[in-house]
Amino acid sequence: MTTTPAQDGLTATEAPPRPDVVDVDAYLARIGAERPARPDYEALCRLQERHLMTVPFETLDFTLGEVPSMRDTDVLDKIVNRRRGGGCGELNSAFALLLRALGYRVTLLGGRVLHNGKHYFRGVHNGHMVLRVELEETYLVDVGFRWASRRPLRLRERGVQTDPHGEYRLVHTPDGDVEMVHDGVTRWRIEMHPRDLDDFNAVLWYCATSPDMPGAGQLWASIVTPDGRVSMFNRVLTEYTDGVRTDYRTLTDDDEFLREFENRYGIRLEKVPDLAPVTEGV
Template structure:
């Protein structure tokens, strides 16, 4: 997919050199995802905000395809994902979601995972971000992840417990343990698809910091060998279906498991689909070509 680069709101990192830590505009964020529940710190709040974020903000890697790594600075994420008709990929989504959960009163640890979808046994680097969430008053922790660009991604936060099956939004997930030579066995997220459980990614509970994700983000967005650098990936979850666009192939998967696949005809149709089906307004002057 050929591309040209054009700066736009949310795509050009702003200057945050004042030394003050930026704060999330929680009201604007909750309005963006359409959530208006009681702001109490509970597992149900975690699950419902997770679902609302997944439905409210699309997954997309437009900026990487246009030639640069997106900023992970909170003001830039708010400008792009909250105040614009845009989305982002895992580092953007989960950095924003972590800030929202912390503003609501949850404890959050940032983790990194090795994606296993289509890995065919290969050991990939840790290039996916997810969150481990503490709910005050509860002894168990929860895994949250609003940025996995696949129908196998979590629909809501799930307990960090072995073998507990969680179903919702036409999806089913569980966590299993796997022996590992590190300090603890691995946790593996699995989803039930095509009549079988399949691995999505594997992770440990080692905390990762913002700087770690800055490096991984740059690698994923700019390395010529990274698929995110040259192939458009767009996802959106609705109450009725999951929409996935890879390059110019559109797949709609409904809650009953039925799929519809079609090929977009030209760049003009691509732009229309991004706008109408995914709620994404491309940066002014940007061209995404076949």
């Protein structure tokens, strides 16, 4: 573990790159990206966008009663070799491995999200993971959240940051946390001190197994499209284009569900998981 001074005066604790673990070429092929000539801001933007548009957020493991693993070899196998997606911790920890192997300085940050932007922060601390990337200034990167920006967010910027997904603003709280506001709705709150990967394991187990967790045992899936996103909550499919809901339907037929899930998220299922009926999408 190495320690480097961050641009914002904080101390960034970084795990060393793991080129022996990360097959960079295979990972880049998985997200349809070229190897960058250098670890700069422009390349980071391309990598983040390609990741969001090719690797879905999905909680299939939760529907099977399985606890996902964030061990580096496990997340890389799941995302790169098996062409699956994963939860926020899996997606962001895997992306951190890729970025570090490409020469970026990356720190894991932990926090919590709002449930659909409507309720106060739910769940325990470290229920969400965000990456802090140090370049000429400090950026926040998130590839594991359906409301995430498609480009890195400048940590020091107090005003609106315009993005293909809307308007974003980072609010620095009096106690040192940072809240992300998307189109006027607060979506997550992140603590700024560095976290180790082990800090998230207990939370992942809780999210996968606790009946008190919102949506526990249910299927959540989302992926970015060129004009918006496609999300699924159990059998309810919702598509947004340019901020407008353009598709909203319940996939009651199993064959239709399996076909849509593969077409939208690139994941072939042998059968539909046992999903509880829901009346509202995401």
